[in-house]
Amino acid sequence: MTDLTGIRRVAIVGSTASGKSAVAMEVARRGARSDTPVEIVSVDSMQVYRGMDIGTAKPTHAEQGEVRHHCIDLVDASVDFTVGDFKAAHDAAVTDIGSKSAAALLVGGTGLYHRVVIDDFDLPGQFDDIRIELEADPDTEGLHRRLTELDPLAASRMEPGNRRRVVRSLxxxxxxxxxxxxxxxGVDTYPPSPVEQIGVRRPRPLLAERIAERVRAMIGxxxxxxxxxxxxxxxxxxAGQALGYKEIVDHLEGRISKDEAxxxxxxxxxxxxxxxxxxFRRDPRVRWIDVEHDPIAEVVPVVMEALTR
Incomplete structure (x- = not known):
């Protein structure tokens, strides 16, 4: 494990289209004008891929030129990228940020990646041959029974039908x-963490409208x-499981129309x-800000205060 003790880290969390990225950019801009230099660490499982720019709402080249961003464009989209790979990239990025006496602002909505880095999980390796053999078995509940025999504690922490978690645990x-x-x-416990978390929350109907607008803007x-x-x-x-990409592939291959996609x-x-x-709401450590009008005015001061505490 990498020792990140003493490096200031604050995380902005929340749903997609909640305004996290805009808040982070403004925090970094204000930090540049003060004695609190800030660099952004993307905690997004799809922004790590080069070429996946529009559909992941990746920071623009102009934004990346203005504020240093980390954990973006790490590998080609043809490469599988794991949570373990991300943790290594995060630890290297935060170490680099700390060497410049700057603060690391973690921003993103990939929950597992977020938990792994803020709680410094001890990650097991990958066992591809075993995973392929397990994935060939369609009986998820049967696999869960097998897991119950081998690791009853792990089995008790997941639903028998949660195939991804069952297969990974086995x-x-x-x-x-x-x-x-x-x-x-595991992810169901919330120990003390050195990373303060600030949540950006919007009313669900408004968030639904923002998502529709964002998707149509991406198409345009x-x-x-x-x-x-x-x-x-x-x-x-x-990479092929990314929201927006697999649906467009279905359109390109003639299975659905563009409007359906x-x-x-x-x-x-x-x-x-x-x-x-x-x-994120399951985590009692998150300090939530319910945005009423303007996330910049309502959230940025809270993040700035956390960074300078």
Whole structure:
């Protein structure tokens, strides 16, 4: 584990389209005008991919030129990128930020990536052969029963039908020779963390409108062409699951119309925003700001105060 003790870190969390990125940019701008230099660390599982710009709402080149951003454009979209890869990149970025006596502002909505870095999880490795064998078994509840025999604590922490978590837990238990639960307390516990978390929350109807507007703006900015280029070059399993990209691929391959793709992206993004909100709301350590009018005026002062505390 990398020792990040003494490096100031604050995280802005919340649902997609809640205004996190705009708040972060303004915090960094104000920091540059004061004695609190700030650099931004993206905590987004899809912004790590080069070429996936429009659909991930990646900071523009102008924004990246104005404020130093980390954990963006790390690998090609043809490469699988894991949470372990992200933790290593985050730790390197924060170490670099600390060497300049700056503060690290973590911004993003990928809940698992966020928890792994703010709580410094001990991450198990990848066991590809075992995972492939497990994924070939369609009986998720049967796999969960197998996990219950090998690691009852891990099995008790998840729903029997949560295939992704069941397969991953079995993969690690079988591959490492030790129970998956032995790698840490899991995401359902919330120990003290050196990272202060500030949540940006919008009323759900307003958030739904913002998501629809954002998706249509992405289409207008050239998302279909962006996906076409990436699809032609080949996208990895993880990159290909990105919201907005898999739906456009379905359109490009003739399974749905463009309008159907747009409607599906909007619906799935709204559903994703609800899941994000539930994920972060479970964490009692988050200090929530319910934005009534202007996130810059209402949230930026809170983040600035946290960074200078």
């Amino acid at each position: 993969e690690v238990t079988l591959g490492s020779g030790r129970p998956f639960s032995s790698f840490g307390p 900015a050239g998302l279909v062409d962006e996906v076409a280029v990436l699809h032609e070059a080949g996208m990895s399993r993880s 747009i409607d599906t992206i909007i619906t799935r993004t709204r559903q994703f925003a609800v899941r994000q909100d539930r994920w």
